[in-house]
Amino acid sequence: MIRFEVAPIRPRVATVVAVVWIYVGVCWLLTGLFMLLGGLQLVRIAGSAEWLGFAPAFAVGIVVSGAMGLRGAFGLLRLKERGRALVEWANWLSFAGFILFTLTFCNGFARTIGYFGSSEFDPSRAILPFFMGSSFAVPFLIMARKLRSQEVRYAVRDTEMRGDY
Amino acid sequence: MVLGDRFEEQREQQRRRATLHTSGHAWRTAAVMTCFLTPFGFVIGLVAVIVMRGLGPSIDNGREAEAEQKLKLGRILVLGGATIATIALAISVVEVSQFLLSMPEQLEQLKQRGGP
Numbered sequence: 685m686i687r688f689e690v691a692p693i694r695p696r697v698a699t700v701v702a703v704v705w706i707y708v709g710v711c712w713l714l715t716g717l718f719m720l721l722g723g724l725q726l727v728r729i730a731g732s733a734e735w736l737g738f739a740p741a742f743a744v745g746i747v748v749s750g751a752m753g754l755r756g757a758f759g760l761l762r763l764k765e766r767g768r769a770l771v772e773w774a775n776w777l778s779f780a781g782f783i784l785f786t787l788t789f790c791n792g793f794a795r796t797i798g799y800f801g802s803s804e805f806d807p808s809r810a811i812l813p814f815f816m817g818s819s820f821a822v823p824f825l826i827m828a829r830k831l832r833s834q835e836v837r838y839a840v841r842d843t844e845m846r847g848d849y
Numbered sequence: 850m851v852l853g854d855r856f857e858e859q860r861e862q863q864r865r866r867a868t869l870h871t872s873g874h875a876w877r878t879a880a881v882m883t884c885f886l887t888p889f890g891f892v893i894g895l896v897a898v899i900v901m902r903g904l905g906p907s908i909d910n911g912r913e914a915e916a917e918q919k920l921k922l923g924r925i926l927v928l929g930g931a932t933i934a935t936i937a938l939a940i941s942v943v944e945v946s947q948f949l950l951s952m953p954e955q956l957e958q959l960k961q962r963g964g965p
Contacts, residue, residue: 692871703878725949
């Protein structure tokens with residue numbers, strides 16, 4: 685039996701990232717929308733949005749990156765440059781969002797209020813939450829870096845030049 | 850005069866194998882995502898991953914029919930998982946909407962009972 689190793693039509697990394705974003709995009713879009721609706725309802729009841737803190741910004745970030753990722757994933761499956769760029773941006777946005785969320789959470793978690801009302805920052809309390817939060821951000825960084833690789837860029841350019849897919 | 854293409858068959862075969870490889874990547878990733886995101890997904894996704902095991906070597910060794918069979922079975926399982934996920938998502942959307950809409954009413958009842 686002759687064994688031929690055939691390269692796939694689409695680079696493996698592009699397929700994996702696109703399929704991951706189809707699932708993540710749908711979940712995030714719905715989650716973010718309901719977070720926003722829930723927030724609006726709570727604001728209506730409480731009469732103030734101050735106590736929500738950075739939660740609305742986080743929900744908007746989830747909706748935006750989910751929508752971008754979902755829209756881009758279908759383009760990436762057809763190896764379109766626009767799709768690749770959208771998914772890459774969604775990955776960078778998710779990475780930045782998770783890191784910002786982690787840092788904000790760590791800042792609150794590691795700060796202790798003293799007896800006389802002064803606040804102190806204890807870095808040892810921030811180490812574990814920082815690593816846990818960062819572990820959610822790292823996959824998005826890897827995906828964004830992989831989408832910038834020569835292999836994916838060449839495949840996208842080649843497909844756009846030939847006009848197939 | 851029409852010139853015969855000696856390599857047309859080989860090219861067609863290569864193209865078919867490349868398509869199978871790409872489909873394999875897509876459905877295997879979907880099976881892993883089913884594992885994490887679908888209710889009962891751990892069972893459905895894991896079975897789909899196991900079913901599609903050895904897909905690459907099957908294609909490369911020229912056993913395309915076997916590979917297509919594995920891919921078909923994996924695809925049915927993943928689509929079944931996606932159907933369950935869609936139903937679960939629809940139920941969640943309805944439940945959350947009802948909860949959000951009834952929130953002021955519930956708070957009012959809580960206040961009347963002497964709550965916060």
